[in-house]
Amino acid sequence: MESLQELKPKLHYKEVVLESECDIERLPSFDMIFFLLTPTQIGHKFFKKAVEEVFKVRKNSKTIFLAIDDCHRLDDEDVIKVTLELKASIKDIMKNPTVFKVSSYYASLHHQFERGQLTLEDLRRNREVMVPTQDGDMIMGKKLQGDHPAMLLELSKMEQLFELVQQFSSGIRNAGIDVAxxxxxxxxxxxxxxxxxxxxxxxxxxxxxxxxxxxxxxxxxxxxxxxxxxxxxxxxxxxxxxxxxxxxxxxxxxxxxxxxxxxxxxxxxxxxxxxxxxxxxxxxxxxxxxxxxxxxxxxxxxxxxxxxxxxxxxxxxxxxxxxxxxxxxxxxxxxxxxxxxxxxxxxxxxxxxxxxxxxxxxxxxxxxxxxxxxxxx
Known part of the structure; x- marks a missing residue:
């Protein structure tokens, strides 16, 4: 939640809510809906119920987006496994949806570093910050250098969502579609x-x-x-x-x-x-x-x-x-x-x-x- 609030100026979204605070019946009123799920939330009844509620109004899945968060904590095999589990959990509602694999946490760290709210030493002390090398090794701790914080945004893959929000919101207006x-x-x-x-x-x-x-x-x-x-x-x-x-x-x-x-x-x-x-x-x-x-x-x-x-x-x-x-x-x-x-x-x-x-x-x-x-x- 804190990571997403940190990214709000970049994402330009209207509202971000936790599962426990979400009014499911309001979801169809938004032009675009992003479900940002951690691996432990895959298959939760709330998620499936929320998607079903949206489809009571919407006739297609073009304005619904799914992303698995905290992917910096997963290896490639786990990412594939979680993605398949996510698709399987809603296969009766959405057929083969596009699923983004992101780390809002890494993106948030990057923006805090860019604004001077975090230092290189702060990132070195953070055991979750790991940057891969071309050889496949992971750099962390004191081995992190000045050029590594800039790589966090790329590793987060949140930039894809930034661009998607901007392009799609503009496209909806230009295309004149009705999301419902x-x-x-x-x-x-x-x-x-x-x-x-x-x-x-x-x-x-x-x-x-x-x-x-x-x-x-x-x-x-x-x-x-x-x-x-x-x-x-x-x-x-x-x-x-x-x-x-x-x-x-x-x-x-x-x-x-x-x-x-x-x-x-x-x-x-x-x-x-x-x-x-x-x-x-x-x-x-x-x-x-x-x-x-x-x-x-x-x-x-x-x-x-x-x-x-x-x-x-x-x-x-x-x-x-x-x-x-x-x-x-x-x-x-x-x-x-x-x-x-x-x-x-x-x-x-x-x-x-x-x-x-x-x-x-x-x-x-x-x-x-x-x-x-x-x-x-």
Missing amino acids: KKNWLVVGPDRTGKSLLTNLLQQSVGENNHFVENDIAEVDLGKYYDGMFVIFDLEWDKYSSYLEKICTSTVGSEKMIIVNKVDDFMFFDQSRDELLKEIKTKIQSYTSDPIYFVSASYYQQYIKLLQGEITVDDIIADPEIILVDPLNFPINKVRNKTELSQLLLDQSGFIQLLQQIGVMDDAREICRDEEIFSEYF
Whole structure:
């Protein structure tokens, strides 16, 4: 505890508490959480309970960090053993977490020496201070020389945590993520409707998911986001090099390929089914990630209809809304007036997309006015 308090100006953390003083229910409210455990604390019920409490709110482990402290007292074999024990103790909660091996005590001694609060003689009298040589021997006591105290910070490996705190806190702000939700990066060429799609997804499934529109070149996908939506439209041939670049630079990341504006199929010299099949085949030559064909415009109209912002007559009067039958022939909207809302939803393609994200129902969940909903169903 004293070592961490000593390092507070360097770490820039908000609060450090002992196990006995920790209010577990408050943990999810912090952007980042570091569990700094001594070897004797591995497997304690408190630690597992604290991690479980965090995961009641958080959807991933990206903002939870684990470190084994007092590693200056362990040999290499013991460090490996303790690390494996730590991972095993929470394997049902966090899969293969990154574990830092540090010595906050050595880092604290280094900073006290730098400020003149400790002398070389103080360090020589401290039997825990041991500095390795290139030959693998350990120097301690009177053999410690003036250049050895500077090595304590490197031996502590706390500098890695210093840098991680600074980089990650800045990255969280720049990436715009919400630590309490599953975070999705939305990317795609201009004029493919990605902004509208981002807003609709946030509106529909934002309770447990967070969507951020950004440029793939400006972020570290794996560090901050849990997955990616890649948005295109029916003019696929213009974007093949873009998808190839995305796929080669994000290997192993969860991705969903979204082909938007399927309602524009009338402008192509192919039937709707033939066009979508051809595009799907081309995309599959680059990636095995799931592909969804949607119309953000139709889904937006569906939401507006449910929420009373527009009427069925507005849908009928809108010449850009062309709904089709199973043979892809335009339907008569007047004769199918009572079915227009369902047709909009079905032909928007959003039911399948939302189910994949984890919403087992569709946009009905975001409709706040049941009377509006029942008017059309």
